[in-house]
Amino acid sequence: MKNIFNHQLINLRRQKQLSQNDLANKIYVSRQAISKWENGDAEPSLEKLINLTEIFNTSLDFLILGHDDKNEKIIEIHDLKKAFDKPVLNGVDLDAYSHDRIALLGSNGAGKTTLFNLIVGLTSKDSGTINSYINNRKDLSIMAQENLLIDNLKVIEQLELSASMYEVEISQLDNLMKQFNLYAYKNNYVASLSGGQKRKLSLLMSVMRPSKLLLLDEPTVGMDLKSIDFFWKYMDHIGGSIITITHDFNQIDKFFSKVILMKNGKIFKNVAVNDIHSHNQTIEQWYRYFNDEV
Ligand SMILES: Nc1ncnc2c1ncn2[C@@H]1O[C@H](COP(=O)(O)OP(=O)(O)O)[C@@H](O)[C@H]1O
Ligand SMILES: [Mg+2]
Numbered sequence: 001m002k003n004i005f006n007h008q009l010i011n012l013r014r015q016k017q018l019s020q021n022d023l024a025n026k027i028y029v030s031r032q033a034i035s036k037w038e039n040g041d042a043e044p045s046l047e048k049l050i051n052l053t054e055i056f057n058t059s060l061d062f063l064i065l066g067h068d069d070k071n072e073k074i075i076e077i078h079d080l081k082k083a084f085d086k087p088v089l090n091g092v093d094l095d096a097y098s099h100d101r102i103a104l105l106g107s108n109g110a111g112k113t114t115l116f117n118l119i120v121g122l123t124s125k126d127s128g129t130i131n132s133y134i135n136n137r138k139d140l141s142i143m144a145q146e147n148l149l150i151d152n153l154k155v156i157e158q159l160e161l162s163a164s165m166y167e168v169e170i171s172q173l174d175n176l177m178k179q180f181n182l183y184a185y186k187n188n189y190v191a192s193l194s195g196g197q198k199r200k201l202s203l204l205m206s207v208m209r210p211s212k213l214l215l216l217d218e219p220t221v222g223m224d225l226k227s228i229d230f231f232w233k234y235m236d237h238i239g240g241s242i243i244t245i246t247h248d249f250n251q252i253d254k255f256f257s258k259v260i261l262m263k264n265g266k267i268f269k270n271v272a273v274n275d276i277h278s279h280n281q282t283i284e285q286w287y288r289y290f291n292d293e294v
Contacts, residue, residue, distance in 0.1 A: 004066045004239055006040045007210050010169055012056040012063070013038075027051040039175055066210040066239025071099045073133055074213050074241045080118060080128035088114050090265030091128070098212065102243040103252050105287050106262035112245045113145050115262070116215050139212035143219050145245075147202045151191035155182060155201060158190055159208075166209040173208075179234075180204045181227070195222035203231065207238060216244040249284035259283055261290055 036042035117123035177183040261269040
């Protein structure tokens with residue numbers, strides 16, 4: 001069961017304001033069992049999982065994967081325009097649904113990061129609409145192109161800061177750092193990390209809580225091969241809608257459901273990955289063909 005169950009359990013339990021003991025009593029297990037589930041050291045039986053969905057009044061999908069079966073619209077963008085010195089976005093239309101795994105492709109300067117900044121609210125639009133059906137503060141997570149890290153904090157302090165913002169329990173952090181191979185650097189200053197380690201730290205901060213929309217801007221740039229492999233494996237068991245700007249063509253065929261190509265300030269192509277594969281093409285071949293980089 002590769003999933004985000006343990007995060008979901010912690011969050012749902014907290015929302016219901018139950019202690020580990022309260023929950024243990026409700027479903028006839030020990031408090032230690034709940035603690036192991038929440039630390040990711042053990043998993044409940046199907047029967048107990050079903051008990052949990054009843055207590056939290058939720059679905060198995062939500063409990064295990066962080067999203068419901070329903071493929072709901074998360075965000076709707078229409079005729080979005082933005083110019084700096086010259087026009088960057090000339091009328092972008094884009095919808096994202098809760099099950100989407102979207103790769104956002106395009107040459108340098110195509111406006112990909114600008115689009116992310118507009119969605120997040122870091123940049124103001126000139127015209128057009130962005131309708132968000134989620135609570136951006138609670139349900140939107142981002143890993144920016146530039147790491148948003150504080151150099152003179154220790155790794156653990158940086159993480160505790162994010163954890164307090166996202167209402168993630170501090171007791172989760174050791175486990176997460178271990179998974180991300182950052183535990184050995186727990187007490188090192190952020191400034192002393194390598195580029196790839198900083199990227200991993202940024203990733204950890206953006207995925208430490210479940211989100212309904214996760215925006216990742218060139219997440220694997222600067223990571224070594226082992227970390228890149230880890231990254232894509234980790235992404236595989238994250239729930240919610242994910243839009244990733246990436247040129248990591250070795251991996252994206254396996255992971256994404258849709259690809260979007262930005263060109264001349266617009267969404268030039270928006271295609272299901274299955275369509276590309278059914279024409280015996282890889283995403284890289286498709287991209288090179290349509291982006292004139294053959
Ligand atoms: N804050 C800004 N001020 C002026 N120009 C900007 C700003 N942000 C982006 N641009 C310009 O907008 C264009 C698109 O940039 P960006 O969205 O970063 O592209 P991408 O992420 O696709 O490489 C580029 O020409 C860039 O120079
Ligand atoms: Mg960019």
